[in-house]
Amino acid sequence: MGSSGSFKSFKADVYVTLKRTVNDPQGLTIRGGLHALGFESVRAVRAGKFVEVWLEAEDEAEARRWVAEMGDQLLANPVIEDFRVELRADAEEAPGGGE
Amino acid sequence: MRFAVVAFPGTWSDWDCIHALRDLGQQAERVWHRESDLDGYDGVILPGGFSYGDHLRCGAIARFSPVMQAVSRLAERGRPVFGSCNGFQILCEAGLLPGALLRNHSLQFRCQPQYVRVERADNGFTAACEGGQVLQLPISHGEGAYHAAPDVLRELEETGRILFRYCDETGALSDDANPNGSLHDIAGVLNAQGNVLGMMPHPERASDPLLGGTDGNLLWRSIIERWG
Numbered sequence: 539m540g541s542s543g544s545f546k547s548f549k550a551d552v553y554v555t556l557k558r559t560v561n562d563p564q565g566l567t568i569r570g571g572l573h574a575l576g577f578e579s580v581r582a583v584r585a586g587k588f589v590e591v592w593l594e595a596e597d598e599a600e601a602r603r604w605v606a607e608m609g610d611q612l613l614a615n616p617v618i619e620d621f622r623v624e625l626r627a628d629a630e631e632a633p634g635g636g637e
Numbered sequence: 638m639r640f641a642v643v644a645f646p647g648t649w650s651d652w653d654c655i656h657a658l659r660d661l662g663q664q665a666e667r668v669w670h671r672e673s674d675l676d677g678y679d680g681v682i683l684p685g686g687f688s689y690g691d692h693l694r695c696g697a698i699a700r701f702s703p704v705m706q707a708v709s710r711l712a713e714r715g716r717p718v719f720g721s722c723n724g725f726q727i728l729c730e731a732g733l734l735p736g737a738l739l740r741n742h743s744l745q746f747r748c749q750p751q752y753v754r755v756e757r758a759d760n761g762f763t764a765a766c767e768g769g770q771v772l773q774l775p776i777s778h779g780e781g782a783y784h785a786a787p788d789v790l791r792e793l794e795e796t797g798r799i800l801f802r803y804c805d806e807t808g809a810l811s812d813d814a815n816p817n818g819s820l821h822d823i824a825g826v827l828n829a830q831g832n833v834l835g836m837m838p839h840p841e842r843a844s845d846p847l848l849g850g851t852d853g854n855l856l857w858r859s860i861i862e863r864w865g
Binding site: 559560561563564567587612613615617618 | 693694697729730735736737739740741742743744782784785786818
């Protein structure tokens with residue numbers, strides 16, 4: 539799949555978060571650290587994952603559909619996690635070294 | 638019996654499992670994860686370790702290895718499939734078992750002897766045990782907190798699919814005896830057919846007096862009695 543033809547470049551920011559019903563000891567520990575720093579107004583912290591995906595697709599709808607499938611099938615585990623996607627067309631250059 | 642002991646990149650308990658099974662007179666062969674054919678094997682072991690460096694989530698990448706299709710087929714045919722530690726995580730990610738394993742509540746990697754209670758002995762994996770028997774098996778994991786949705790937990794409880802629970806030396810359950818925060822103190826679960834078992838403890842590290850314990854052999858002997 540090249541950048542020629544009718545394919546356009548997209549970048550998807552995928553935010554993977556633990557479901558609200560899942561205990562998050564990491565978030566609790568971070569909250570404790572923030573309290574220790576004096577940020578006593580912090581009420582809750584949840585930690586998740588941030589995945590950046592550079593891809594090519596015919597149009598935005600196709601890119602959006604593919605990234606949703608990636609989230610369902612691999613990036614998030616539906617038993618414990620949710621995800622949301624922010625998609626941008628004409629994104630910055632993909633970083634090298636990924637080949 | 639002839640066992641396939643599957644090794645992924647990063648698996649570390651494969652040779653311990655092979656050693657334990659061969660000591661009991663069984664055939665056990667190390668099978669690389671690129672293998673897509675497990676015909677001729679009577680059972681599969683998915684050992685512990687850190688397949689694919691635990692990247693993304695523990696077991697998330699290993700489930701795409703060619704061998705996992707063959708593992709599924711063997712499971713469908715009613716042959717025993719046993720996953721310990723990372724093997725348990727892989728079975729959950731592959732959907733062969735329900736639920737998921739989360740970071741230990743302590744956030745600490747726990748490597749210690751652990752008591753677990755055999756919840757039922759009328760199963761192929763525990764036939765050599767007694768119901769309620771307390772075993773001592775090592776644990777060694779950072780992501781072992783079993784999680785499943787409330788309706789799934791209810792189904793597991795009602796259908797007797799929780800095979801092992803963390804406990805103290807008397808068999809009593811408590812938060813102190815639970816090393817990782819697993820819901821319902823779950824240390825091991827079965828699939829609906831009763832031929833796929835995943836558990837966080839390592840029976841292969843308690844299969845020789847030299848290792849300080851032999852309780853793990855009860856599990857291997859059960860498998861051999863039931864499926865051999």
